[in-house]
Amino acid sequence: MTSPDEPGDTGSRPPSGEPESRPSSDELESRLLALGDSVEVPCPPPADVARAVRARLEALPARSPQEEAPGADPAGPARRSRRPRALLPAPPGRARPAASRRRRAAAAVVVVLTALFFGATPAGRAAVVQILRLAGVELRIGDPGPLPSGMPAPLPGEERTTLEEARERAAFPIAVPAELGEPGDVRVGDGGRVVSLLWPGVRLDQYDGTLEVVYRKDLGPPWPEEADVDGSQGTWIPAHHGLSYLPREGGAPVAARIAGPTLVWQRRLVGLRLEGVTDRARAVQIARSLR
Known part of the structure; x- marks a missing residue:
């Protein structure tokens, strides 16, 4: 029979009469903080959750220094009165260490639970996906999954042409950025729904995207940012992401491909996406030079 002191008996309790060995508050805090640091959350926590957690933490009661002193009898004040004691204000510049430790430990617990829900469960990941639509582009922001692989597929009926012919076939005006000059391709x-101008490493797609979704982007961190293009609200996407095309006649989207950093905005009734410029300020400068 294995004795309680032997290493193999990991689940046995101490003999009757001996108290169980429990971690101190400092040890528990250290473990929780270490666990919180080791958890990798794939998406930012919602703002309303952060506000609710902050409000709950601020409402936690603080204990007096006498109650926190080692060896103090926690039931002593309760014997004299069950009414809550008024707390003396802390001296300026000094925080109550016990209250601070409790709040840090509680924050670590929140981080762990939030990570377990939002990062480890499919329901949690699905709950944080946001869908935004701007200038004919649907942005799915959350857990994008792995980037697409394979050769990029052309658009339906895509063909090379000249700038003059493209302007005749498109139902919207085609603009060229003065910063880049005439496109090489x-x-x-x-059927004229999309016109693409190409330079080495740079692509400018123009399309009639005011009523329909033309492209879909699956985005993860770093998150997209707002960008102003001559008073028009745009979106700057700094990271590589998956890009799909939704055909005009419906049906399955064109297979997703990897797209580089992209600026999306609208100019009058035309949607535009500038891909391949890695600097946000430079992308906005190019967008503002359309003529």
Whole structure:
């Protein structure tokens, strides 16, 4: 029979009469903080959760220094009165260490529970996906999954043409950024729905995207940012992401491809996406030079 002192008996209790060995508050705090630091959350916590947690932490009662002193009898004040004692204000510049430890430990617990829900469960990941629509582009912000692989597929009916022919076939005006000059390649896809101008490493797609969703982007961190283009609200996407095309006639989207950093905005009734410029300020400068 294995004795309680032997290493193999990990689940046995101490003999009757001996108190169980429990971690101190400092040890528990250290473990919780270490666990919180080790958890990798794939998405930012919602703002309303953060506000609720902050309000709960601020409402936690603080104990007096006498109650926190080692060896103090916690039941002593209760014997004299069950009414709550008024707390003396802390001296300026000094915080109550016990209250601070409790709040830090509680915050670590919140981080762990939030990470377990939002990061470890499919329901949690699905709950934090946000869908935004701007200038004919649907942005799915949350857990994008792995980036697409394979060769990028062309748009339906995509063909090379000249800038003059593209302007004749498109139902919207085609603009060219003065900062880049004449494009080296021009393509028209999906019966004139999309016109793409290409320079080395840079692509500018123009499309009639005021009523329909033309492209879908699956985004993860770093998160997209707002960008102003001549008074028009745009979105700057700094990271590589998955890009799909939704055909005009419906049906399955064109297979997703990897897209580089992209600026999305609207100019009058035309949606635009500038891809391949890695600097946000430079992308906005190019967008503002459209003529």
